[in-house]
Amino acid sequence: MKIAVIETFREAGISRSELAHHMGKDEKEARRVLDPDVSTKLPLLVSALAAMGKRLVIGIEPA
Template identity: 70%
Template sequence: MDSFAYAAEFEPGDTPGVIVVSFPDVPEAITEGNGMADARLQAEEALGLALLSYPARGQPLPKPRAKGKRLSLVAVAPDVAAKLAVIEAFVSAGISKSELARRMQKDEKEVRRILDPKHATKLPAMVDALRALGKRLVIGVEAAA
């Protein structure tokens, strides 16, 4: 099961109270926040934006490999995780957009929007797309760090 969570390093910035966040496996994702709570929110957003840039550039998502005592796991927002899951399932299926549209009984223009990393897509449409690709969306809840 893909969770789209990556290890992040939280370090003090040059300004007091500022926390700088970087991701060893996703070098494009770097941000900062005022205090730890803000840094975590900014990290989630930066990670999501960086990961969505990979399919937009025709590149596969990086594999989460980094581990260490100084690293904390950060997951993307649920809507970003669903979008990434749809895009990865579509690429893995090796089918055309028109074939996915046929399977979903939707217009191909709608499928193009669903697969567009920059287009906000409602959750039911992504669930339908995953179902048409032989996948299902599983939602979990865990304590916030």
Template identity: 45%
Template sequence: MKDRFTFPAILVPEEAGGFVVSFPDFPEALTSGGDLEEALALAEDCLAEAVAGHIDDGEEIPVPSESAADHSIVLPAHIALKASLYLTMREARVNKIALAKMMDVNEKEVRRMLDPHHGTRLQTMERALKALGKRIHVQVA
């Protein structure tokens, strides 16, 4: 089974040195780095911001394509958890108010859980996903 939050990235060498990084699944996401290490590090940040933008804008988060890309970029864990909650809510057709009622919390707390730039405790994310019938499964590679 393909990882839901590992996306293909295409690296193109620049004439002056370094690499431009693009994502087939996120045409709006583009970054570059002075060397391969920097390009890959910035690619992770760029991917995280692209996913955060989709969450903020209420847009679908694409399933990673089977692109023959140079590299695969893994979404940072805290963003992957928020994206998982977001996708689970969309799939279940549960809005923020409904989830807040299910969890017996203020709707503002659910908004924070979905905010990619807000540091939400792992236990809170587990509780929210459990309320939706899901659980977190951790895999370290």
């Protein structure tokens, strides 16, 4: 999930400060969201995706 957020951020072509602004967080928080070595709770990752115009979709399929 975190890798998807990082890839979306790269594709969006915005700065960390822009992401933080759209999330309503400070830049330090955005930096942690984009750091693959820092664990981040799902709601914050969902918020980051929403700030970039994306949404998380989870589904269940037959095995």
